Amino acid sequence: AQSVSQHNHHVILSEAASLELGCNYSYGGTVNLFWYVQYPGQHLQLLLKYFSGDPLVKGIKGFEAEFIKSKFSFNLRKPSVQWSDTAEYFCAERRSQGNLIFGKGTKLSVKP
Amino acid sequence: DAGVIQSPRHEVTEMGQEVTLRCKPISGHDYLFWYRQTMMRGLELLIYFNNNVPIDDSGMPEDRFSAKMPNASFSTLKIQPSEPRDSAVYFCASSPISGGEQFFGPGTRLTVL
Numbered sequence: 001a002q003s004v005s006q007h008n009h010h011v012i013l014s015e016a017a018s019l020e021l022g023c024n025y026s027y028g029g030t031v032n033l034f035w036y037v038q039y040p041g042q043h044l045q046l047l048l049k050y051f052s053g054d055p056l057v058k059g060i061k062g063f064e065a066e067f068i069k070s071k072f073s074f075n076l077r078k079p080s081v082q083w084s085d086t087a088e089y090f091c092a093e094r095r096s097q098g099n100l101i102f103g104k105g106t107k108l109s110v111k112p
Numbered sequence: 113d114a115g116v117i118q119s120p121r122h123e124v125t126e127m128g129q130e131v132t133l134r135c136k137p138i139s140g141h142d143y144l145f146w147y148r149q150t151m152m153r154g155l156e157l158l159i160y161f162n163n164n165v166p167i168d169d170s171g172m173p174e175d176r177f178s179a180k181m182p183n184a185s186f187s188t189l190k191i192q193p194s195e196p197r198d199s200a201v202y203f204c205a206s207s208p209i210s211g212g213e214q215f216f217g218p219g220t221r222l223t224v225l
Contacts, residue, residue: 032211043203043216044155090155098210099145099168104154 004093006103013081014111021076021106023065023091032094033074035065038105039087047089050074061085083112116217118204124223130192133220136185137206145214146179146189147203155203161187162210194224 007022025033032051036044048059055067065076076089091103117136125131137144145160159169164181172179176195181187191198201221205214 034213036216043218044205044214045216046213049213094211098143098162099157099160100211100214101157102155 004091004101004103006089006091006106008106009104010107010109012109012111015083016080017110019076019078019081019085019108021089021091021108023074023076023103024072025074025091025093026072027093027096029096030094031067031069033065033067034092034094034100035059035063035074035076036090036092036102037087038090044090047076081108081110083110086110116204116206116215118202118217118220120220121218122221122223124225125194126225127195128193129224130190131194131198131222131224133189133202133204133222135187135189135204135217137187137204138208138215139185141206141208141215142184143207143210143212143214144181144187145205145207146187147205148200149203149219150200158189191222194222196224198222199224 003026005024034049035047037047038044047063048057050057050067057065063078067074088105088107090105092100095101119134142163146158147155149155158171159179161181179189201219203219204217207214
């Protein structure tokens with residue numbers, strides 16, 4: 001069955017530190033991948049998505065993700081985090097039936 | 113566009129009562145999804161619709177849960193009877209295309225006492 005794995009449950013960083021959140025997907029067909037962010041008390045919002053083309057995807061707020069097909073990975077990165085990046089981050093993959101499968105999420109806490 | 117609209121935003125009820133959650137998707141979006149989010153299980157897909165037709169309800173936990181989409185602009189998720197373990201945040205999302213970006217509503221925080 002398709003699944004999305006996020007390696008870290010909770011990441012704690014200081015401001016200005018670099019961020020990398022891991023995500024592995026399982027589906028071997030046409031790949032559509034997403035990163036969503038959920039700020040405290042809010043709903044999920046799209047950060048970035050990959051459908052095809054350049055495997056390095058730029059998103060909002062300085063986030064980027066790299067699609068590495070050989071590793072089934074789609075890790076999220078940001079060179080320098082801010083306190084306002086404190087949130088939960090969800091990786092998702094398009095399922096063969098058309099809906100999305102979400103990972104369990106990674107909580108990011110940024111210390112000022 | 114106002115985005116996906118959900119009501120109520122908060123619901124507190126007693127065990128055994130019927131609960132109805134409502135969702136208005138973004139106009140023109142053909143796909144509607146209902147999710148449940150808890151600390152223990154994360155974000156779970158309950159059911160989704162395409163053009164008002166339920167496509168996959170395998171995530172619906174049990175017969176106490178039902179969902180309908182009588183028209184393109186309205187969907188309900190009903191729990192009858194409700195139980196304390198149903199306490200969660202329920203999100204509705206819509207999407208214009210299959211496998212595309214989903215736009216989430218603000219969620220309904222349900223507490224069953």
